Amino acid sequence: MSKDFLIFGSPLIEEAEIEEVVDTLRSGWLGTGPKVQEFENEFKVYKQSPYAVALNSCTASIHLSILAAGIGPGDEVITTPMTFCSTVNAIIHSGATPVLADCDMETQCIDSHSIRSKITPKTKAILPVHFAGNACDMSAIMDIAEEYQLKIIEDCAHSIETTYKGQHVGTFGDFGCFSFYVTKNLVTGEGGMVTTKQKENADKIKILALHGMTADAWKRFGDEGYKHYQVVYPGFKYNMMDIQAALGIHQLKRVHRNWQRRERVWQKYNESFAGLNLTLPPDPAPEIKHAYHLYTILIDKDKVGISRDEFLSAMHCENIGTGVHYLSIPEHPYYQTTYGWKPEDYPNAMKIGRETVSLPLSAGLTDSDMESVILAVKKILRKR
Ligand SMILES: Cc1ncc(COP(=O)(O)O)c(C=O)c1O
Numbered sequence: 001m002s003k004d005f006l007i008f009g010s011p012l013i014e015e016a017e018i019e020e021v022v023d024t025l026r027s028g029w030l031g032t033g034p035k036v037q038e039f040e041n042e043f044k045v046y047k048q049s050p051y052a053v054a055l056n057s058c059t060a061s062i063h064l065s066i067l068a069a070g071i072g073p074g075d076e077v078i079t080t081p082m083t084f085c086s087t088v089n090a091i092i093h094s095g096a097t098p099v100l101a102d103c104d105m106e107t108q109c110i111d112s113h114s115i116r117s118k119i120t121p122k123t124k125a126i127l128p129v130h131f132a133g134n135a136c137d138m139s140a141i142m143d144i145a146e147e148y149q150l151k152i153i154e155d156c157a158h159s160i161e162t163t164y165k166g167q168h169v170g171t172f173g174d175f176g177c178f179s180f181y182v183t184k185n186l187v188t189g190e191g192g193m194v195t196t197k198q199k200e201n202a203d204k205i206k207i208l209a210l211h212g213m214t215a216d217a218w219k220r221f222g223d224e225g226y227k228h229y230q231v232v233y234p235g236f237k238y239n240m241m242d243i244q245a246a247l248g249i250h251q252l253k254r255v256h257r258n259w260q261r262r263e264r265v266w267q268k269y270n271e272s273f274a275g276l277n278l279t280l281p282p283d284p285a286p287e288i289k290h291a292y293h294l295y296t297i298l299i300d301k302d303k304v305g306i307s308r309d310e311f312l313s314a315m316h317c318e319n320i321g322t323g324v325h326y327l328s329i330p331e332h333p334y335y336q337t338t339y340g341w342k343p344e345d346y347p348n349a350m351k352i353g354r355e356t357v358s359l360p361l362s363a364g365l366t367d368s369d370m371e372s373v374i375l376a377v378k379k380i381l382r383k384r
Pocket residue numbers: 056057058059060083084086087129155157158178179180181191192
């Protein structure tokens with residue numbers, strides 16, 4: 001890769017987390033230990049959630065939330081076609097059946113009317129995704145959950161900082177699932193977190209995340225003396241390490257500063273692209289604090305004279321990395337053959353998925369990076 005290439009989603013790593021990682025390496029304790037506990041404690045304070053359990057990914061967080069909710073074979077979970085495949089795969093791995101409700105064309109989040117039309121006697125949960133850092137219509141979704149006695153598992157991979165009517169997303173339903181993957185607003189390399197209101201859910205997720213061994217297993221090599229463990233579930237290997245938490249503790253301290261930087265980039269993009277024939281990302285509704293995770297533009301070939309994929313290639317030639325979030329879930333062959341899903345049955349997600357492009361939006365973008373992105377977009381679109 002050329003050294004001038006602007007990598008999409010490159011994180012901002014500073015000295016504090018580098019020193020903390022080195023301290024962890026020197027401590028002799030790399031696995032799940034005191035730094036994971038510190039990160040969980042600080043995260044739950046930040047999110048104003050009674051419990052938080054750190055795991056090694058958001059995918060693991062969604063998987064274990066579904067299992068902890070007692071959902072499995074024979075049950076249906078409703079989610080959105082405008083999401084990363086792992087949201088749907090986690091439902092499948094729990095043994096339940098995923099059901100898609102289309103997204104709203106404007107907010108690109110799951111549409112509550114479409115959710116209602118997909119409810120059957122087998123529906124056990126709704127899995128809304130707070131897309132790009134926006135918030136789903138949680139008032140409508142919580143009303144549906146109450147009416148049909150459904151669990152709510154919020155996919156908050158894009159929305160660490162998002163609030164809806166003053167309340168943090170991830171604290172409305174039974175579980176909130178967060179990602180600290182390298183391109184996310186807070187990074188630990190790989191990593192995830194579940195927030196929950198109930199102690200029994202937190203305890204169960206902790207046990208499931210480490211082979212199904214009793215909680216004492218977390219401490220079995222510590223200075224309190226060896227503890228025997230018992231296996232109470234056939235669990236998984238989903239625990240976070242102290243090396244990852246060392247990054248997370250300092251990333252969390254700077255979460256607001258990084259958010260402010262992304263907000264400035266977002267506003268600058270909005271001003272710069274206002275005269276172009278693009279659909280810009282939706283402004284958040286007044287009751288929402290947006291996390292500014294993805295700046296997504298829609299490229300409609302009929303309006304701008306270039307297709308989305310041609311635009312992606314042209315940006316690459318200008319040395320700018322971009323992303324696609326996402327081709328709608330029914331575009332992928334596995335889901336077509338397994339569930340018979342067709343893109344046309346989810347027309348909003350299909351249209352967005354075929355036109356969307358994510359421009360670089362990380363706290364690490366310099367002013368000059370931002371100008372390069374703006375110049376490249378204008379150059380490509382003005383040629384038409
Ligand atoms: C909406 C959404 N859900 C889930 C995930 C999975 O996160 P992780 O990579 O931490 O498993 C992602 C990651 O890109 C995502 O964007």
